[in-house]
Amino acid sequence: MRLHLTWPLLKQIVTVPKICFSYSITSRCAVNTGCKPVKRRNERKPKLPADWHTLSWEERLADTVTPLWRMSYEEQLQWKQEQQHKILLEMTKQLAQDSMDPFSNDLRFPLLPIVASPVSDGYRNKSTFSVNKGVDGNPKTVGFYIGNGKAGNIVCVHGDHLLNMPSKHSMVARYYEDFIRLSPLRPCILFHDGGHWREITIRTNSAGHTMAIVYFHPQNLRPEEIGIHKATLVEYFTQGPGAVCQLDSLYFQESTMTRCSNEQSPYQLLYGQPHIFEEVLGFKFRISADSFFQVNRGAAEALYKTVAELNRACVGGTLLDVCCGTGAIGISLSPQMERVIGIELIEQAVKDAKCNAALNRVHNCEFLSGKAEVVLPDMMPTLNCDGGLTAVVNPSRAGLHYRVVRALRNHPAIRRLVYISCKPDGEAMRNFRELCCGSGFKRKITGEAFKPTVAVPVDLFPHTPHCELVLVFER
Numbered sequence: 001m002r003l004h005l006t007w008p009l010l011k012q013i014v015t016v017p018k019i020c021f022s023y024s025i026t027s028r029c030a031v032n033t034g035c036k037p038v039k040r041r042n043e044r045k046p047k048l049p050a051d052w053h054t055l056s057w058e059e060r061l062a063d064t065v066t067p068l069w070r071m072s073y074e075e076q077l078q079w080k081q082e083q084q085h086k087i088l089l090e091m092t093k094q095l096a097q098d099s100m101d102p103f104s105n106d107l108r109f110p111l112l113p114i115v116a117s118p119v120s121d122g123y124r125n126k127s128t129f130s131v132n133k134g135v136d137g138n139p140k141t142v143g144f145y146i147g148n149g150k151a152g153n154i155v156c157v158h159g160d161h162l163l164n165m166p167s168k169h170s171m172v173a174r175y176y177e178d179f180i181r182l183s184p185l186r187p188c189i190l191f192h193d194g195g196h197w198r199e200i201t202i203r204t205n206s207a208g209h210t211m212a213i214v215y216f217h218p219q220n221l222r223p224e225e226i227g228i229h230k231a232t233l234v235e236y237f238t239q240g241p242g243a244v245c246q247l248d249s250l251y252f253q254e255s256t257m258t259r260c261s262n263e264q265s266p267y268q269l270l271y272g273q274p275h276i277f278e279e280v281l282g283f284k285f286r287i288s289a290d291s292f293f294q295v296n297r298g299a300a301e302a303l304y305k306t307v308a309e310l311n312r313a314c315v316g317g318t319l320l321d322v323c324c325g326t327g328a329i330g331i332s333l334s335p336q337m338e339r340v341i342g343i344e345l346i347e348q349a350v351k352d353a354k355c356n357a358a359l360n361r362v363h364n365c366e367f368l369s370g371k372a373e374v375v376l377p378d379m380m381p382t383l384n385c386d387g388g389l390t391a392v393v394n395p396s397r398a399g400l401h402y403r404v405v406r407a408l409r410n411h412p413a414i415r416r417l418v419y420i421s422c423k424p425d426g427e428a429m430r431n432f433r434e435l436c437c438g439s440g441f442k443r444k445i446t447g448e449a450f451k452p453t454v455a456v457p458v459d460l461f462p463h464t465p466h467c468e469l470v471l472v473f474e475r
């Protein structure tokens with residue numbers, strides 16, 4: 001379809017993108033979390049078909065970002081259960097080595113059946129699309145990478161066919177592609193090579209609201225020049241072809257690094273509502289552009305219910321919600337606790353968490369801003385532990401800093417700790433060993449060792465190899 005536009009800033013003839021509204025996915029997990037880059041080499045994935053390089057680009061992309069897509073959801077759950085069993089066996093082996101106990105190749109605690117996601121398709125509420133050279137060589141293609149920079153074989157493929165993203169995300173990405181193709185500015189593919197248009201992140205909620213965040217490299221443009229392109233972008237999405245996306249918020253970030261926090265470079269609201277809201281377990285959550293929120297709302301409810309069940313033994317005391325994001329775990333557990341203290345690195349997320357407590361009339365939660373490794377060790381000695389003290393930790397893939405584990409372990413009042421990890425075979429494994437090792441293992445660990453007592457996988461990421469593992473440690 002060709003449209004003759006009359007809107008002032010882009011008076012051109014535009015071909016509206018042919019959009020296949022099925023599903024697609026982001027190539028990244030949590031972003032803006034301040035975590036270290038993740039090594040993907042050791043990731044557990046099913047083997048690719050032998051003729052992988054003869055497959056279509058779409059199949060190769062699906063095999064890269066949703067490698068379980070060929071299996072039924074039942075088979076996926078079984079596969080994940082087996083993977084979690086292997087990871088926990090490896091953990092048991094490492095813990096046995098640390099304590100010089102014999103290892104008999106069995107788990108010494110129950111691994112409960114994986115909790116399924118209530119929705120297996122189109123579940124993502126956040127996706128980040130890259131800009132790079134497409135299959136046809138067009139450098140203004142918005143999608144997901146296949147290949148790698150070192151080998152120089154990156155191809156950016158549209159993700160419309162992928163199974164885990166709502167069609168709205170593909171739609172906004174396609175219109176963003178159309179917009180940048182109309183723009184006289186180049187895409188920013190390699191930072192040292194110039195160009196401006198970078199990724200787009202799209203967030204949606206169950207009420208159908210949509211937030212888009214456009215990342216832009218300013219290079220040497222003057223603020224007034226950038227202002228013209230921002231105005232063009234707003235016009236495209238409010239009065240031009242992109243208006244069909246019905247964005248509720250449009251943000252813009254001038255970013256010269258792969259990831260910038262709001263403090264490093266503010267998220268500029270160009271249009272609409274400053275926040276997106278979501279409801280989880282009857283609580284309402286405000287989510288800012290920079291804040292983490294679990295990508296699968298329905299499965300997040302299952303996760304938080306699981307944590308609440310496992311925390312039952314600690315009802316009534318104080319809960320430390322370490323790496324609390326917008327306060328989802330602490331607030332959802334607040335009815336069973338006397339007091340909740342959340343700690344979070346991202347300032348916008350802490351503001352959200354405080355607002356969320358107020359929004360839900362929850363009066364027993366407080367949220368502290370900063371690195372857990374700085375905040376927690378100073379706070380621990382001042383805590384009133386009458387009624388008991390417990391912790392739920394849910395760090396990024398980078399795991400907890402050693403100082404956090406040490407502060408938790410050295411506090412005698414903590415008898416039970418719930419560790420939630422989406423990558424238990426990564427840095428979290430180091431934390432499991434630090435929690436369970438003998439006192440002499442590392443300097444200044446004086447507290448009694450923990451032991452794993454039960455594990456429950458919860459599937460937040462159907463079609464991918466990942467799930468969340470909830471692991472309870474007690475002493």
Ligand SMILES: C[S@@+](CC[C@H](N)C(=O)[O-])C[C@H]1O[C@@H](n2cnc3c(N)ncnc32)[C@H](O)[C@@H]1O
Binds near residue numbers: 032033344345346396
């Ligand atoms: C996997 S998210 C979990 C968020 C929250 N528990 C939830 O369920 O929504 C991890 C969170 O840890 C935060 N984080 C990362 N490094 C941190 C640190 N050193 N200290 C405190 N928080 C940190 C991230 O900003 C992110 O919000």
